[in-house]
Amino acid sequence: MPTFNPDSLLAIRFHNARPGLELVAVVDAALPVALVTAEVLAQDRKNIPLLDEFVLRLVDHRVNSVASIAGMLGVPSRMIDQTAAGLFRSDDLRWNTAARAADSGPPAFQLTSKGEVTAKDAAAVVPVRVNQPLVYDLMLARVAPYDRRITITRGHAEGQGMIMLPSARSGPVEDSDISAADVTALLKESGTTDREVLQVKSIMQNKARRVLPVKVLVYADEERTEIQLGVVVDGELSNTHDLALIGHGGAQALGITVEPKPERPVLDPALEDVRVPIADVTAHRAEQAAFQMADHATPTPGPPAEAQQPQADEIRAIGVFEHPEILDTALTQARKRILIISPWIKNAIITTTFLSQLENRLNRGVKIDIAYGYEDNDAKTDPAAVRKLENLAARHREKLTFTRLKSSHAKVLVYDDVWVTTSFNWLSFKGDPDRTYRMEEGSLVRNRGITNTQYTRYLALIQDHRR
Secondary structure, X not given: OOOOOHHHHHHHHHOOOOOOOXXXXXXXXXEEEEXXXXXXXXXXXXXXXXXXXXXXXXXXXXXOXXXXXXXXXXXXXXXXXXXXXXXXXXXXXXXXXXXXXXXXXXXXXXXXXXXXXXXXXXXXXXXXXXXXXXXXXOOOOEEEOOOHHHOEEHHHHHHOOOEEOOOOOOOOOOHHHOOHHHHHHHHHHOXXXXXXXXXXXXXXXXXXXXXXXXXXXXXEOOOOOOEEEEEEEOOEEOHHHHHXXXXXXXXXXXXXXXXXXXXXXXXXXXXXXXXXXXXXXXXXXXXXXXXXXXXXXXXXXXXXXXXXXXXXXXXXXXXXXXXXXXXXXXXXXXXXXXXXXXXXXXXXXXXXXHHHHHHHHHHOOOEEEEEEOOOOOOOOOOHHHHHHHHHHHHHOOOOEEEEEEOOOOOOEEEEOOEEEXXXXXXXXXXXXXXXXXXXXXXXXXXXXXXXXXXXXXXXXXXXXXXX
């Protein structure tokens, strides 16, 4: 059973979140945040019931009988009896047989050694000044329970082509923007229930511009005239961020547009006749993903690629959200060959992980051919991404060819016995600054004879169109 990537799981979970609209894209986005440290006056709740504390502290001050303690506190004697019984069981109280209580009744209460420590600790709890690290959501203008460790710099997010979500403010976070109640509520939400913040004394803000990686879901109607967005934070749709984004202008403000679905490359008639359509493939993938998303069915790693048995032949559709998974499969499991043709190349795809995966395949003896090119002065290709692949090709001249074509509309992936022809841009599907999205569809053919023929044809095409 396949393991679905996070974007595919989000697509399966939330594809019906906007009735009447179709989920077109899952896009990497950056939520602006500020890392702040609040100096607060706080008090931690004591890990002892209030009545237990009062009884121990009164006994410590020689108020040592049930009647006297009840009278001092103004509560029924039976409550003191019950409390004292519990303190005897916890070894905090004992009878002082050498002394009688002031009313000449039974022996007086006496603190044990443990009780003395408990009473002292209870009396010692006083408000203290502490530095509380916080994350301030600049889009919602409030503190939020985000993990500071997963925030990244704005520059890094921009380099990865993430969409920058808007901020509700432009200036620094001020002391008045965060209240004691805000911090206490945030601590409770994060699992810290024994601390109460009494006062926020001051705020110190980290000067570095930080963002939290999130996802934006792009929905559109069939005519592509209505576009709605959904913001996914920590794996869940956030209605508050959705509303805030609408207030900032929604898709139009972010420059997001949706194009009609492009024509997919058509297979030979004999293959088209047996091709499994996209609706059937999508339904089957949803059934498989349900097992991965279920709490009781956490996926376990399969055997290494070298030990897997060959899969049966298949000819089927692939949807837009499956393409990255197929590319990842090629980069991590191919045994013999990989061929990629893509008009454009983006930094958001040619990451350190991508290059490491390529080099790992090369070191295992896999032959790799990559070709790109659309026009002479193509602004859609990132020069830095090209240099990274050129450097890798220079280190592996016998196993990796990296070719600039005169012009190519082809979008092809071949690995081992699999051939994929599609309208999907394999090496530039992330980080495109024009933010135009569309439902890409392709065809996957798993057949050694057919794939061999196509592999030979594309190698010849690369030679003929080399720049």
